[in-house]
Amino acid sequence: MSGVFGVAAALRATTSSLPRAVIVRLDEELGAILAMLAELLRTSRHEHVVDEIHxxxxxxxxxxxAGISEVEALILAKADALADEHGPIPSATTTAPTPVEGSSGRKVDELRGMPPPRVSGKETNHYLQEITRRGWVAEKGGGGHVKVWGPHGEAHVFSSTPSTQGSVRRLRRLLEQIDHQRKDTSDDE
Structure with missing residues (x-):
């Protein structure tokens, strides 16, 4: 029976090794590519392509x-099912998953309570302040970019230069989405 508890504990422990950091790195790389493409297309008057790619x-x-979260939920459900079949898991074999180094949840925790970075665009600063007032966090990245993190680790990258109106529009849309989700949540209660 202790083998079942070991398997259940091992399943729970595997959730900490799900490749969340890979998504964060992929998002950062795609953000850098998008910034370069935005600069190229802005000079050729094809900004709408940047919005599509974003x-x-x-x-x-x-x-x-979402896929990783679903896999994590399935693994935890299987671990719980195994444990339920054989009674409660002894506390010695219970292990809490540890955050993956570089995971978005850890980043959000590190930035929580900090003011948003100041950038040169007045509108960008306004939207960053409004977004952080709603529980999101922001940090200044390389190449004139700002990364905005949601409370569940979701990330968005925006150009912080005032000449990039596409980023201002995307920040405004993100703020509208946050407000819409908050309204939907409060209506459900």
Whole structure:
């Protein structure tokens, strides 16, 4: 029977090794590529392409994050089912998953309570302040970019230069989405 508890504990422990950091790194790399593409397309008057690519990037990262969360839930459900079949797990074999180094949850915890970074764009600063007032966090990244993290670790990268109106529009849309989700949540209660 202790073998079952060991398997259940091992299953729980595997959730800490799910590749969440890979999604964060992929998002950062895609953000840098998007910034370079934005600069190239802005000079050729094709900014709408940048918005389309940004949407694809957000969808890809959100899908990957949702997939990992689903795998984690399935692993934990299987561990719980194994434990339930054989009674409660002794406390000696219970292990809490540890955060993966570089995971988005840890980043959010590190930045929580800190003011948003100041950037040169007045509108960008305004939206960053409003977003952080709603429980999100922000940090300044390389190459004139700002990364905004949601309370569940979701991340969005925006250009912080005032000439990039596409980023200002995306920040405004993100703020609207946050407000819409908060309204939906409060309506459900």
């Amino acid at each position: 949407g694809l990037r957000e969808h890809l990262c959100a899908s990957l994050t």
